Amino acid sequence: MASRKKVLLKVIILGDSGVGKTSLMNQFVNKKFSNQYKATIGADFLTKEVIVDDRIVTMQIWDTAGQERFQSLGMAFFRGADCCVLVFDVTAPNTFKSLESWRDEFLIQASPRDPDNFPFVILGNKVDLENRGVSAKRAQQWCQSKNDLPYFETSAKEAVNVELAFQTIARNALAQETEAELYNEFPDQIKLNANDNARNRDGDNCAC
């Protein structure tokens, strides 16, 4: 595989509404945060170039509305996803409980080749707030039970762990993309002419 080839990584952020999906994306891409809550409408994306292990890769990060139903997004939205980021709010236990269904639903819709090893990254957001409802231990336990998913405690507001989390997301997505490419590689073309030549040569041999 040519390492010079530019890589595009498609990352999808999911989670209940109000957990900070858009804020995390904005913090990572634009280094900006706003306290003003504005519900995301429809799906939208931002692109950012990052360097992973000396390779320049372009991340296409898709943000969704938390109240969006999966079916409404359509296949185009999920096609070719390389990593799925599941976000919950550490102060709201019900957003943590939803992770399981988000994960299941993603696997159904995106139907990746190898669902057990598809890269998910879990983010517990809003750690800057006082009133925690989900302990780090509980979150880590859940992640471990799901094939050791990487877990980060982030704050989009104070830019805690955001960069680190997205670095991991990019690295895991890149690994997934490289693997997908291996599978996509077409088998060598079957050259009909080559066969013909071989047969002719055989024929020649016989004629001798």
Place this chain on the structure above:
Amino acid sequence: MSYMSDLSQSNEYLSFRSSIPLRKIVVDSDGSKAWRIFDSGPKSVRCPLICLPPVSGTADVFFLQVMGLASRGVRVIAAEPPPYWNMKEWIDGFKRLIDYLELDRIHIYGASLGGFMAQKFAELTRNCPRVASLVLCNTFTDTSVFEYNDSSALFWLLPSLVLKRMLMGNFTTDKVDKRIAESIDFMVERLESLNQSELASRLTLNCSPCYIQPHLLNNMPITIMDVWDESALSSRVREDLYKSYPQAKLAHLKSGGNFPYLSRSDEVNLHLLIHLRQFDGTELSSSYLSLVPQPKSGNNSEQATVSYFNQRDKFVKIS
């Protein structure tokens, strides 16, 4: 007309051809020159999306956009120019077409040569703006990328067989998936249907020395759409386009070949919808429906917790 490829025989294509008429519109004094358009309507939308094809394409190469976006209320017009041999003729002709169709402003989705002409048109009409926004697909800002600048003056006398072979060289058919292969078959059929003057004039426009001045368009909403597999345009040409429009939204597709509007129509339509959504509710809206359904009350308050299983309006459904 006897189109045999899978896409030409598909239900979508047949339904497109049987529901939307091909119109021929003469806007030049030379009555033999006619624009060929498919207009999905409705006429009440005065800022439609106009799709401009690449050299080898006809208006119907955008049938999946016309059909897909029409279901969201977007008025899409796929337009194919008659033979124009220089930039000025083309620009004047397109201006007259817009006047004839009584359009206020237009959004343009231009592919390859179509994208180049779209930029040029926006640039030359900037003082009396006709273009509301651009979506540029696999396109370029300088014709010198084709390295035919010197010979382009002679295209008019080459036989169509030679011209077709020049173009076919770009149609890679090895190692592509089924949908890309189908899109190539479809385009080859369309290329075959073009006559010598159509081909020669388009290639002349495509290769005559000319370039865009992107800084004149720095206030224009632009989405750059490009495909990252081995398409006819090199990554250098793609990078040049990004640099030309630093304000543009970048809608990269992982794969799709040279004709993503055919091979990846669902993704292309999703990006077109996201692009057009920014004009919702303004006089520049391309749809008679809202592309952004209002969220139901309750979602706006900070405390609201919303179960994600509840039935919501479909926001980005592509049919």
